[in-house]
Amino acid sequence: MCSSTCAKCLGASLIPLALCCMVANILLYFPNGETQYAEEDSLTLYVWFFTGIAGGGIFMFLPAAVFMTVGDCANDGYGRSCVMFGSVLAALIGVAGSGYCFIVSALALNKGPYCLTSLGWMYPFQDSNGRYLTDPDSWFVCLSPAHVVVWNVTLFSILLVLSGMEVIICVIQVINALLSCLCGSCCSKENYSMNA
Template sequence: MCCSVDFARSLGLALLPLALCCILANLLLLFPMGEITYIQQDRLANYVWYFGGLGGGGALMLVPAVVFITLGKCNCCWNQSLMMCGSVLAAVVGLVGSGYSFVISGLALVQGPQCFTSYGWTYPFADQWGRYLLQPETWSRCLQPVHIVEWNVTLLCVLLGLAVLEFIICLLQLGNGLVNAVCRPCCYKQEYSLNA
């Protein structure tokens, strides 16, 4: 059988927990150390408000996940071909979403968190182009929220990793869908000649 519908469904099932984890990681970024006061005072880093994990790696990733899981529910040949084209489009949506999540998380990681220092509320690592990540002894510059650098670095690295996994899964389905779009006519010709 040329079309690997089961493969697409398994990819969709793999995307669901990844998307939910992206949403959770992004929500945790909004509440440093579980506190609500920083969001109320607008003391969060700018890139947190771009919702890379919530929108790109989360909500947008639910589109390909649902399409992949529901692929092949109808046995009609025309519908399966249409659904395979739909899975390719959904894979492209997933690639865009995971790419967005990756870029926003990377930019947020390079910029560093907004925190209270001896100079007031500022971005103490913004001019370092990410070098602060290799210098944990400088993280103590951030006095409030406590451990905000560790909090942000951990969650943003999680988002980067999840975005890479989502990108790979969507890329696999893009390849699977394109191969099946090319192979499917060949299979039908072979089936037709065997039945004749």
């Protein structure tokens, strides 16, 4: 069936996205590869929300596994509709996890990094409503960690894009599964009437 093949492809595409989200989130703990800022708790608050590790990462392995086994389970006599309904539930879990990652990443980009300025440790861009993103000249207000604005903007942007792709993939699977359930029941009725 083409719906189960589609589900397998969607599941397989979630795995690298989830792994990349986890790596991007881990890198946020070590600006410029330095560990001292994590030890001193001198990182942006949103780093501690584990958006890429949990939401865009670990949460995505369940839908990925379910999507990749949809075709096998459907042929084992469990009933195609039940299996596809299960994949819808898994997809909704995926939407919740990746949606969480997407929202927190957007909030982190809007608030900006926590850094040392001439006035001390603070969020120098939190009142700019994200306008600092288009004004790289203002990034030099952050004295430490070095290049922290570039580091945060790059990694949170990566998390934003990857989690957005995960949301899209999960929504596609919801549509795929619902169409499979509807078309499957129509096709089975059609086959039944032809055999009769």
